[in-house]
Amino acid sequence: MNCTACKKGVLSPAYLDVMLPSHACNECGGVFLRMIDYFRWQEDNENIDLVANPPVGIHAEETSTAILCPKTGVLMTKYRISKDTEHRLDFSAAANAVWMDKGEWELLKTAGLATRLNNLFTSHWQHDIHAQESSEVMRELYARRFGEHYAALSEFRAVLDAMDDKHEAIAYLMAEDPYKP
Numbered sequence: 001m002n003c004t005a006c007k008k009g010v011l012s013p014a015y016l017d018v019m020l021p022s023h024a025c026n027e028c029g030g031v032f033l034r035m036i037d038y039f040r041w042q043e044d045n046e047n048i049d050l051v052a053n054p055p056v057g058i059h060a061e062e063t064s065t066a067i068l069c070p071k072t073g074v075l076m077t078k079y080r081i082s083k084d085t086e087h088r089l090d091f092s093a094a095a096n097a098v099w100m101d102k103g104e105w106e107l108l109k110t111a112g113l114a115t116r117l118n119n120l121f122t123s124h125w126q127h128d129i130h131a132q133e134s135s136e137v138m139r140e141l142y143a144r145r146f147g148e149h150y151a152a153l154s155e156f157r158a159v160l161d162a163m164d165d166k167h168e169a170i171a172y173l174m175a176e177d178p179y180k181p
């Protein structure tokens with residue numbers, strides 16, 4: 001197979017991790033991994049702890065343009081890894097395989113996601129990333145709006161949330177003069 005990411009290299013059989021067969025590009029270092037191989041590897045390494053020894057100083061590449069599946073020639077779909085990184089994996093439904101740029105497997109390991117690769121390609125996972133990002137945007141908006149009072153306000157919000165008679169407490173706060181009978 002020819003590499004569809006760098007369009008220069010050739011993909012040849014290589015081990016992505018201990019006993020995890022894949023195809024790697026001799027030019028860009030990208031990796032084409034079939035999910036069937038991944039699932040087999042996952043089954044055989046049920047208790048593997050990939051997070052225990054995260055590699056240091058990872059630099060992961062990122063192909064931002066759309067790439068074609070090296071096996072089927074069909075356009076691959078990009079999936080975000082998490083809200084903490086802009087890295088996206090390319091998935092080919094036609095070949096049921098994933099394309100990872102150089103370093104992205106290590107990135108997954110560090111993020112504790114190497115054993116949950118298949119989860120990333122679900123709409124549920126992608127939706128969660130989106131929801132988390134939206135909440136963060138809201139948090140930033142409030143922080144800017146309330147400035148120096150934001151910390152105290154959000155702390156007090158947590159106090160209110162924990163109260164059974166929260167509405168009574170809010171009424172007390174809202175009243176012009178709550179001590180006036």
Ligand SMILES: [Zn+2]
Nearest residue numbers: 003006025028
């Ligand atoms: Zn390549």
